[in-house]
Amino acid sequence: VSIHLKLPVLAAACTGLFGLAIGLALFYAPEDADQGLSQRIFYFHVPLALTAYACFGWGAWKALKYLRTRDERADLESYVAIHQGVIFGALTLLTGSIWARVSWGVWWSWGEDELVLFLVLFLFYCAYFMLRFSVDAGPARANMSAVYALFGVVLIPVSFLAIRLSKQFIHPVVFKLNGPQMTGSQFFTFCVCLAAMLTLFATLYAIELAGKRLDRSLRELKELLTG
Amino acid sequence: VASEPGRPHVTQSEKYTAAAYLVVFLGVLVYVVIIGSKLQRLQREVEQLVALVKEKRTDG
Numbered sequence: 001v002s003i004h005l006k007l008p009v010l011a012a013a014c015t016g017l018f019g020l021a022i023g024l025a026l027f028y029a030p031e032d033a034d035q036g037l038s039q040r041i042f043y044f045h046v047p048l049a050l051t052a053y054a055c056f057g058w059g060a061w062k063a064l065k066y067l068r069t070r071d072e073r074a075d076l077e078s079y080v081a082i083h084q085g086v087i088f089g090a091l092t093l094l095t096g097s098i099w100a101r102v103s104w105g106v107w108w109s110w111g112e113d114e115l116v117l118f119l120v121l122f123l124f125y126c127a128y129f130m131l132r133f134s135v136d137a138g139p140a141r142a143n144m145s146a147v148y149a150l151f152g153v154v155l156i157p158v159s160f161l162a163i164r165l166s167k168q169f170i171h172p173v174v175f176k177l178n179g180p181q182m183t184g185s186q187f188f189t190f191c192v193c194l195a196a197m198l199t200l201f202a203t204l205y206a207i208e209l210a211g212k213r214l215d216r217s218l219r220e221l222k223e224l225l226t227g
Numbered sequence: 228v229a230s231e232p233g234r235p236h237v238t239q240s241e242k243y244t245a246a247a248y249l250v251v252f253l254g255v256l257v258y259v260v261i262i263g264s265k266l267q268r269l270q271r272e273v274e275q276l277v278a279l280v281k282e283k284r285t286d287g
Contacts (some may be wrong), residue, residue: 022248036240037238037240037241037244038240038243038244040244041243041244041247041248044247044248044251045247048251087254087258090254091250091251091254094247094250094254095247095250095251098243098246098247098250099243099247101243102239102240102243102244200255204258207262208262211262211265211266211269214269215265215269218269218272218273218276221276222272222276225276225279225280225283226279
């Protein structure tokens, strides 16, 4: 019942925030003196990456919940969160690659720790699906998926810190210990874009979860009627 | 390269920025299409179950 009540509110908030985010990113935020217009990719690229981290973190939290309670709902929630994380991760890699092409002149740089570690994180979670669907549905599959999701979450701080530990510094460092390296209007735009992206995740998560639960209920009903 | 007369000049930076925004939009759109097709499948299954229940009622 809660999903039916929340979903329209989430969808409306997501639409409103995205409209505002696009408007602010394209027309309100000042143009970067160094990179020019292409810097505006930042307003979607970084929130996409942070949302992917949030998805994987949420998936790991639900995996931990499953291991503690053995509740099947937590397993499904963990799976859906990781699925969302892979989608946001793919969009991060695509937008990052486009930004790299316009800023550095290359689509990809293997020498950049941040890029490679994010790719490792993305591929690690892609492999989650191979593992999950290679085992028949049941407690064994849920256990293996939960342990794998928990291992993967260790890569998130490594990926986040890599940019700060890297010696090459081609990839820009925006958030430092002394605060964000941008103007107030740029930071405000970034915060709205991040809120929009997180709301998009919440909306898509609720939609996919509702669909999966409906699918499961229908299968049970079919078995009851035909069995 | 000079743009043709009467046509607005679009820089490389503008093209790539538009492409990045378009990628996000298309990504969400593809997801909505996939979810839409899944919903259609679920709708068909519900219709099949309704038909099955009706059939059982008439038989019983």
